[in-house]
Amino acid sequence: MKRLPLYGQVTIGRAMGRRALLSLAVLFLAAAGTAYGGPSAINLLSQSHHVWGEAGECESSPPWLPTGNVLTYDQTSATPLDVAVGQPLSATGYAHSIAGDFAVSAESFYWYSFAWATSEYRFTPVGSSLCARVSGWTENYVPSETVVRYTLSDATLGSVLDDFTAMGAGPGEPLGFDWQKCYAVNPDHEYLLTLSANTTGSDYSRSTGIDADLTCIPVPSALLLGTFGAGLVGWRQRRRRRGV
Numbered sequence: 706m707k708r709l710p711l712y713g714q715v716t717i718g719r720a721m722g723r724r725a726l727l728s729l730a731v732l733f734l735a736a737a738g739t740a741y742g743g744p745s746a747i748n749l750l751s752q753s754h755h756v757w758g759e760a761g762e763c764e765s766s767p768p769w770l771p772t773g774n775v776l777t778y779d780q781t782s783a784t785p786l787d788v789a790v791g792q793p794l795s796a797t798g799y800a801h802s803i804a805g806d807f808a809v810s811a812e813s814f815y816w817y818s819f820a821w822a823t824s825e826y827r828f829t830p831v832g833s834s835l836c837a838r839v840s841g842w843t844e845n846y847v848p849s850e851t852v853v854r855y856t857l858s859d860a861t862l863g864s865v866l867d868d869f870t871a872m873g874a875g876p877g878e879p880l881g882f883d884w885q886k887c888y889a890v891n892p893d894h895e896y897l898l899t900l901s902a903n904t905t906g907s908d909y910s911r912s913t914g915i916d917a918d919l920t921c922i923p924v925p926s927a928l929l930l931g932t933f934g935a936g937l938v939g940w941r942q943r944r945r946r947r948g949v
Contacts (some may be wrong), residue, residue: 746921747828747835750895754805755781758813758820760791760798760906773797775817791818798906803914810914811852811902818906826898827860832921835890840883841915843871844904853915854901861894873904873913887922 761775776790776798785805791798791814799814802822811820843852855869866888871880890896898919904911 746831750827753825754786756786756788756802756804756822758800758802760800760818808916809900809902811904812912813904813906814910815906821903823901830890830892830921834887834922836887836920838885838918842881843913844911852913856899858897860897
């Protein structure tokens with residue numbers, strides 16, 4: 706095999722090196738402008754979860770005071786929690802709370818039982834527009850009680866962007882909800898998302914829950930960077946097809 710002169714090898718090597726570096730730069734610019742589109746488009750700074758509840762046997766008529774051993778729980782953690790006491794569909798009562806992964810739920814059964822779950826997330830958005838899709842369901846013995854709540858606040862300014870609550874739907878009539886809303890936000894500010902759910906038991910199981918899915922729209926500079934990167938990708942492809 707005929708070998709190229711040393712000068713030719715060096716020239717070709719440098720050209721290939723420049724092409725490789727240019728290709729990497731193009732890919733980086735294109736990715737930089739599109740990296741904001743994922744479902745976890747926030748910088749999560751901290752999270753805290755709290756669950757508590759009680760379950761036990763009680764009187765068969767008002768005021769339904771406990772007649773036997775009452776089981777309780779009360780836990781707080783920076784990681785998701787899933788705690789239950791008692792036995793489902795049992796006369797001894799049952800309470801179950803779940804908090805974490807941007808969702809909370811509570812379930813209880815029998816007259817002397819209740820369950821609560823709350824989660825709090827502190828974060829900064831990566832874009833100038835934050836969108837939240839909120840869904841869940843409500844069911845409680847007392848329809849007039851608030852059983853789920855979603856609150857979004859600007860912790861830097863101390864202002865509330867949104868505060869959504871839903872009442873219990875009444876015995877045997879779970880009420881579902883599913884909505885989406887976008888907010889103008891500042892990527893330099895810290896925001897606080899709070900979710901909560903609670904339920905009180907009766908002669909059959911009650912449950913409530915709510916979850917939030919957050920996404921961000923990139924800031925204008927990121928969109929410009931992504932557009933520039935995508936343009937470079939197209940330019941490189943055209944040069945290759947022409948054999949340049």
